[in-house]
Amino acid sequence: MSDVRIATPALADRGLRGSFFPCAGRIGAPRYLDGPAMAEMLSAEMEIGSHGWSHVDWRRTNDEVLTRETKDARERIAQEIQRSVDSVAIPFGSYDRRVMRSLKTYSTINTSDGYRTPQLGRIVPRVSYTTGWDAQTLLRVATEPYSLVRRLRHSSKHLIKRLR
Numbered sequence: 735m736s737d738v739r740i741a742t743p744a745l746a747d748r749g750l751r752g753s754f755f756p757c758a759g760r761i762g763a764p765r766y767l768d769g770p771a772m773a774e775m776l777s778a779e780m781e782i783g784s785h786g787w788s789h790v791d792w793r794r795t796n797d798e799v800l801t802r803e804t805k806d807a808r809e810r811i812a813q814e815i816q817r818s819v820d821s822v823a824i825p826f827g828s829y830d831r832r833v834m835r836s837l838k839t840y841s842t843i844n845t846s847d848g849y850r851t852p853q854l855g856r857i858v859p860r861v862s863y864t865t866g867w868d869a870q871t872l873l874r875v876a877t878e879p880y881s882l883v884r885r886l887r888h889s890s891k892h893l894i895k896r897l898r
Contacts, residue, residue: 738771746778755785755823755844758807761814769814776815783821783844784808791828792836804836 737754745752754775760766767775772782786792786803787810795803804822812819820841824833827846837843844858 737767738774742775742778742780745780751779751781753781753783753821753823753844755783755821756811757785757787757789758810759787761810772811772815776817781821782811782815782819783823783842784811784819785823786825789825791826792824792833793828793830800833800836804833808840 741752741754754767754772756767756772762768776782784804784807787807788803790799790803792800792803808819808822821844822837822840822842823844824837824846829845834843841856842858843856844860846860
């Protein structure tokens, strides 16, 4: 619930918009978001997307579980917030062609490829927060330029993940 009590007001006070990705199977569970909390976040201009049903590695699931994680979870969250869910954040940044096909109806697909880059069409690579970051680490992650070698390595990794 810190998303609604701490993060949402902090972002709103600074004129920023945040994107939050609950797991549909945890909605209403103790210490997780529920419908009224998500409604409050939406009224503050935050975005609610999907992070699947139960935070599992989608590459390692069968088709039935993948459908629950990508389609059923989206429908459950949309029902709770009474609006469409157009963005998704892939758990663990683990995807391949099969996973990407299952996400074809989402307008934005967030990955956690560990790289800060511009949005690539529908795919948004992002850096995931790691416990223990201090203000200096956050500043470095947000502003430090990447070397050509690091950019090339990331581009290759991203291409391989999409093609496997």
